[in-house]
Amino acid sequence: IMSPGPSIGVSQLPDVLRNSSAPHAGSALSLEEARRGFEREYLLNRLAEHGWNISRTAEAIGIARESLSRKIKAHEIEVDRG
Incomplete structure (x- = not known):
């Protein structure tokens, strides 16, 4: 996790971490x-x-456009947001 500032706040965590409680056994x-x-x-x-x-x-995160496109497809992300 990266932050532009000196510390990372809860709001900067991904939803999967921010909205979860401590896991129970199993x-x-x-x-x-x-x-x-x-x-x-x-x-x-x-x-x-x-x-x-x-x-x-892709440029901002330092990977090739094709790699990002594959990741978008693998995660079933809809890019038509505009």
Whole structure:
């Protein structure tokens, strides 16, 4: 998690972390589920930040446009937001 300031606030956490309580035994997310949830929320936030422009978002997060497009498809993110 990255923050432009010196600290990270609860509002900057992905929804999957911000809206969850401490997991109970047997109900915890797997590492893969947690990673996917974080990645999806991160992509949604960054896409919104860049006006849902895939090229600008890819450049901002430091990956190729094609890689971002694959991630968007894998996470079933709708980009038609404008």
